[in-house]
Amino acid sequence: MTSSNLSQRVIEGDARAVARAISLIEDDTPSGAELIRRIFPSTGRAYLVGITGPPGSGKSTLVDRLTAEIRKTAKTVGVVAVDPTSPFSGGALLGDRVRMQAHAGDAGVFIRSMATRGNLGGLARATSDVALVLDAAGKDVVLIETVGVGQDEIDIVRTADVSIVTVVPGSGDEVQALKAGIMEIADIFVVNKADREGADRTVASIDANLSLQTFAPGEWRPPILKTEATTGRGVAELLATIERFRAHTAGSQGSRRRARAEFRVRELLAQRFVQHVEERVLGADELAGILDRIAARELDPYAAVDEIVRRTVKGASAS
């Protein structure tokens, strides 16, 4: 299939073309980049919902339930689950199979898990690109679920149209989870597994944290919802809250999209430059030699990098 055919079929919503396109992106091929360029003008219609939280907070089940709830409104749903599963356990693929069963035969749902990537920033970029594919394919809502509280994961969720942070009640641990840098990115908090002991205490502790912030009149104060993803309790209210947030921010959606563009441009710039240096500037043995000298403390990394940058960019004096 040519790149032009593939992008056309993605835009027509062909599920097999979408799957093929995602594989190209995951493999970090030039055709993946070319595909994104072709579909990009057809993106920007989907509403991006980012969901994050610590492992074990029941995000996958919550996303499944939320998908089902959105489907009741006849909107179509794409799901990108960033699951940094060990390659040797084959978990991402297995995860997809388990996930798909709940929505088997529903052409209005497309689910894909992303495994971890070796490259610097590779996972975040790939996730954004997969979200673009689902957007171009006509999915009305794209749910992006990330495990963990890493910086990349936070950036992915932070630049979605709405950011949901899930927490689970526990014996004091929830406070540590809250500490993990995700407090300030939440538009909506979800205390999942709310049937567990301590759910109200967790709600109170988030609320106490929010009280430290000042909200201007009319400014959105992140609501704290309780859900039980296994039974579906609270999921309808979550969707209603997402819709409420969407209406509240309808006038300011542009700033999120701009932040998303900036995050993407910085990531791509970094990746393209390192690639350029490795392919065009340094010989394979040369990089290895530099690394050996750094490891042996004969050269410091800042001096090494300054020298490489000097050799690579225009207008710098060669040394």
Added chain:
Amino acid sequence: MTSSNLSQRVIEGDARAVARAISLIEDDTPSGAELIRRIFPSTGRAYLVGITGPPGSGKSTLVDRLTAEIRKTAKTVGVVAVDPTSPFSGGALLGDRVRMQAHAGDAGVFIRSMATRGNLGGLARATSDVALVLDAAGKDVVLIETVGVGQDEIDIVRTADVSIVTVVPGSGDEVQALKAGIMEIADIFVVNKADREGADRTVASIDANLSLQTFAPGEWRPPILKTEATTGRGVAELLATIERFRAHTAGSQGSRRRARAEFRVRELLAQRFVQHVEERVLGADELAGILDRIAARELDPYAAVDEIVRRTVKGASAS
């Protein structure tokens, strides 16, 4: 204090100079980079211990106990805790105060928490640099503790001399935590809070996962330890296991250091290039204009980045 004086005092192990040096690094100042260049030849003596695991697995308490255990052997200890705490809660600073109390008045211990950073990859680089400062200051062992399972955090821990993954027993959640891409980086597994129900089941589940891997004769198979950080139980055994790993890998430590050098060079290359583009290639309004056009779907990010790279690197034709 001049940069030269500061680096000299860091190398002499002056605690106030170390604190000042770390602040320079955290603020991402040119003096921070200059300092690293100066102290770099004096680094490479410390043994780097990376500790990661999901939030709430009791890493901080474990690190405190391990610090005390190492101090019994008269070795000095530096601790870098990557704590992506919300800036508004002031948690990192508070955390340091709480942590320091246990080792107050012990000049052989230096503890520093790092808060989250806005920059791409900034936290990982800053963490490595702080570890270098503690190394140069003569700390025998540097413990690097990261919260979360993000890609940056994994890279930090993966490139330490030994990588420890902590897990906590729980109602089925521990399996999800294990899925989180940290399984294959562990040299040593620690099931902390081992007095909790399900600890043995967690050990068995890790062991079952390890059984899927093939270990060559003489190859290190990651041991699974049980600890109770609150009482200190199992911590002496953990230190003994670290020493055993150190002896086992004494001949191959170079490859870890080379991986560390590579990770650092890639990170720095990316950061320096983006900085160069923003300061020297694009005008402030120009970047804003590009982002607006991407957000409005008039320009795709790949085309925008290709054009910026073309304008910046040598030997590329301007378009």
